[in-house]
Structure formats: C-alpha cells, structure tokens
Amino acid sequence: MTQQIKMINFKTHLSPDPTYYFGNRITHELGKLIKQYDFDKVFLVTNDILLNLYGKELTNIFDQNAIPHIVVTIPDGEHHKNFSNLENLCEKLVQNQISKGSIIIGFGGGCLTNIVGLAAGLIFRGIRYIEMPTTLMGITDSTLSNKQAICGKTGKNQFGMYYAPIFLFGDTKYLLSESISGRKFCITEAIKNGFISDGNLLEYFDTKLDEDIAAYSEADLNELALKIIQSKLKILKRDPSEKRYGMTLEYGHTFGHAIEFFTDGQIPHGLSVAKGMCIAAELSHYLGYISQALVDKHYYFFQNKLGLDISIPEHMSVDDMMKSFLADNKKTASGVKYVLLKELGECLNPDGDYQVFVEPEIVRKVLTEYKNKHAYSSKIA
Ligand SMILES: NC(=O)c1ccc[n+]([C@@H]2O[C@H](COP(=O)([O-])OP(=O)(O)OC[C@H]3O[C@@H](n4cnc5c(N)ncnc54)[C@H](O)[C@@H]3O)[C@@H](O)[C@H]2O)c1
Numbered sequence: 001m002t003q004q005i006k007m008i009n010f011k012t013h014l015s016p017d018p019t020y021y022f023g024n025r026i027t028h029e030l031g032k033l034i035k036q037y038d039f040d041k042v043f044l045v046t047n048d049i050l051l052n053l054y055g056k057e058l059t060n061i062f063d064q065n066a067i068p069h070i071v072v073t074i075p076d077g078e079h080h081k082n083f084s085n086l087e088n089l090c091e092k093l094v095q096n097q098i099s100k101g102s103i104i105i106g107f108g109g110g111c112l113t114n115i116v117g118l119a120a121g122l123i124f125r126g127i128r129y130i131e132m133p134t135t136l137m138g139i140t141d142s143t144l145s146n147k148q149a150i151c152g153k154t155g156k157n158q159f160g161m162y163y164a165p166i167f168l169f170g171d172t173k174y175l176l177s178e179s180i181s182g183r184k185f186c187i188t189e190a191i192k193n194g195f196i197s198d199g200n201l202l203e204y205f206d207t208k209l210d211e212d213i214a215a216y217s218e219a220d221l222n223e224l225a226l227k228i229i230q231s232k233l234k235i236l237k238r239d240p241s242e243k244r245y246g247m248t249l250e251y252g253h254t255f256g257h258a259i260e261f262f263t264d265g266q267i268p269h270g271l272s273v274a275k276g277m278c279i280a281a282e283l284s285h286y287l288g289y290i291s292q293a294l295v296d297k298h299y300y301f302f303q304n305k306l307g308l309d310i311s312i313p314e315h316m317s318v319d320d321m322m323k324s325f326l327a328d329n330k331k332t333a334s335g336v337k338y339v340l341l342k343e344l345g346e347c348l349n350p351d352g353d354y355q356v357f358v359e360p361e362i363v364r365k366v367l368t369e370y371k372n373k374h375a376y377s378s379k380i381a
Contacts (some may be wrong), residue, residue, distance in 0.1 A: 031065030078265020117148030121163030185270025252277030
C-alpha cells in the first residue's frame with residue numbers, strides 16, 4: 001500500500017503569502033483546515049473529469065466534518081478560459097446563494113484555478129478562496145503566484161488580478177491520474193528555472209529524466225514536485241512581486257503565449273513555453289549573449305530528454321506572432337521587451353527589470369529562421 005507522505009507547510013514569499021499545505025495522501029486533513037475559519041458554506045468548483053475522479057472523496061470529507069457545501073462544475077479546457085465562462089461561473093455561484101461568508105475552492109489544473117481564483121476575487125469584491133491544484137503545473141507553478149486570469153480576444157491572460165487564496169493545498173496523489181504529457185509539460189517550466197537561475201537543477205533533471213516518466217511512483221512525484229516548488233520559491237524569495245528579478249520566470253513566455261493562444265490551447269502551456277524558450281535562446285545567441293552550446297542545451301532537454309516537438313505550427317505566420325507580441329504584458333510604450341539569457345543560470349538585466357528591448361526586425365529574422373529550421377510535425381509530445 002502507498003504510504004502517506006507527511007504534510008508539510010511553508011510560506012510562499014508572495015505578498016500576501018498564503019500558507020501552502022503540501023504532501024502525499026493528505027486530503028483527509030482538508031476538513032480540519034477549513035474548519036479553522038468561520039463560514040456559511042463551501043463552494044467546490046471543479047470540472048467533470050475531476051468530479052468523476054475525486055468528487056466522492058471530497059464530498060465525504062465535507063460531510064464527515066459537517067461542512068455545508070455545494071459543488072459547481074465548469075467546462076474544461078484552455079479554450080474556455082474566457083469572459084463568457086467566467087461570467088457563467090460568477091452568475092451560477094450567485095444563483096446558488098454564495099455570500100461574503102462563503103469559501104470557494106478551486107479544484108483542478110492551472111487553467112481552472114486561474115478562472116476560479118478570478119471569480120473569487122470578483123464576487124462581492126472578494127470571497128475567501130482555497131486553491132487545490134491537481135496537476136504538476138498547478139502544484140508547482142501556477143499556485144505560487146497569486147495570479148488569476150482569463151484570456152482576451154487577442155492574447156493570453158490579458159484580464160486578471162493578483163488575488164491570494166487563504167491557503168494552498170497540494171496533494172501529490174492527484175498527479176497519478178494526470179496525463180504523462182501533462183507531467184512533461186510542467187517539467188519544461190522546471191527546466192526553465194534551471195536555465196534562468198540554477199544550473200544545478202539541470203543536472204538533477206538530466207538524471208531524473210533517464211527514468212521512465214510514465215512509471216514515476218507517488219513518492220517520485222512528491223519528490224519531483226517539491227524540488228520544482230523549491231526552485232520557484234528561491235526566485236520568489238528574491239522578488240515576491242515578480243516585477244524585477246521575478247520577471248525571469250517569464251523566460252520563453254512571450255513566444256510561448258503566442259503559440260498557446262493561436263492554437264487555442266491545442267498546444268498546451270508547458271509545451272508552448274518549451275518552444276518559446278528555444279526561440280528566446282536563439283535570440284539571446286543571435287544578439288551575442290550566449291553560446292551555441294547553451295542554445296543546444298535547450299534542444300537537448302526538450303527534444304532528446306522529453307521528446308517534445310519544438311517547432312512552430314505551420315499555420316502560424318511570423319507576422320501573426322509579431323502582432324501578438326503587441327498584446328503581451330511585457331510590451332511598453334517603446335516596444336516589446338523580452339526575457340533573455342546571459343549565461344546558464346542568469347538572465348540579462350540591462351535596466352534593472354530583467355527585460356530587454358529588441359528591434360522588431362531582429363526578432364522577425366530569428367523567428368523566421370527558427371520556423372524554417374524546425375519542420376512542423378503534428379505530434380503534440
Ligand atoms: N498563474 C500562473 O502564474 C500560471 C503559471 C503557469 C500556468 N498557468 C496557467 O495554467 C494553465 C495550464 O495549467 P495545467 O498545465 O495545469 O493544465 P490544465 O489546467 O489545462 O489541465 C490539463 C488537463 O488535465 C485535466 N486534469 C487536471 N488535473 C487532473 C488530474 N489530477 N487527473 C486527470 N486529469 C486532470 C484538466 O481537466 C485538463 O483537461 C494555463 O492556462 C496557464 O496559463 C498559470
């Protein structure tokens with residue numbers, strides 16, 4: 001039988017910094033944690049996939065702890081990360097008599113918790129929120145940000161707010177049912193943390209990825225998740241606001257978000273960001289900052305170790321991509337800025353905000369060369 005791995009808790013270094021309860025097979029502790037608060041009702045917001053998998057277990061815990069609760073589901077998928085889904089959710093919660101004394105739980109991947117967190121921040125100007133991520137990406141990355149968002153008509157995460165949960169709750173047992181490609185796509189963001197801040201992390205992954213990712217045990221997943229969380233917390237500790245050093249976490253994201261957005265999430269976040277990092281590395285090299293060997297290290301991890309397709313989809317033109325950067329949150333009055341590498345474990349920082357303005361014609365040239373060099377195959381991972 002699988003052993004429970006003791007629940008630990010830590011501070012996130014965010015501001016505000018919700019306590020993160022983390023461990024394996026710890027969900028039985030949830031009732032006790034919720035009951036620390038005064039509330040009238042708990043609203044569990046999830047999707048049908050997760051409701052089928054874990055709904056019974058969660059509602060049993062609520063019943064055992066005499067926690068009044070209502071379950072609400074929302075449609076699954078990145079293409080539903082929009083105003084209409086957000087509005088439907090808010091209206092549904094209000095129709096179900098949510099009050100200022102209620103607590104909302106977002107139970108799902110990063111896409112779902114982004115939407116639910118935003119709804120929690122909006123209803124009556126803020127209802128207490130508990131974030132319960134169920135994917136490796138959610139447990140290790142999106143949770144550690146207080147960032148809630150939906151996509152607009154021209155770009156990713158255009159509308160949102162910083163809204164902190166009252167606590168975060170990550171049970172790594174949920175990771176067993178996540179798709180293997182989902183696991184891989186999160187590992188791309190973890191590898192990013194290696195490139196931007198900690199070269200030693202890449203050595204860990206070089207070994208860890210020799211094992212069969214599909215065969216990771218719950219203990220492996222717990223260890224992996226904790227390692228990734230610690231790598232992100234190290235960065236957040238230096239800049240909890242993510243306005244300066246924390247901006248390095250956006251490495252590869254300007255290009256990646258464009259790919260994710262234009263494919264309506266068909267190319268998921270982590271895979272899009274992996275492609276984005278390869279492009280950002282090529283741009284860093286073109287500008288003379290990093291060696292070809294460091295660019296190749298990106299291909300080594302994403303293609304050789306994770307088996308990902310790092311090409312740009314055929315139907316996405318370089319023009320479309322260039323236009324989409326204008327909707328990116330790193331656009332300034334003087335143009336689009338990019339997070340670029342200076343060396344392994346360090347990003348360029350010419351102006352103190354870890355972002356670099358690059359002439360559009362240079363970006364266009366690098367993108368065009370990249371697209372031509374890497375032929376598109378339709379495989380996702
Ligand atoms: N706020 C942030 O700072 C931040 C950081 C990273 C990513 N994100 C966002 O997170 C999203 C990507 O999140 P993701 O990688 O978790 O993907 P996701 O939320 O799209 O989930 C992927 C799929 O897995 C399903 N799923 C979730 N948990 C499962 C489980 N335990 N078992 C079986 N199926 C499960 C989901 O229902 C969905 O179909 C993007 O929208 C991205 O923008 C936000």
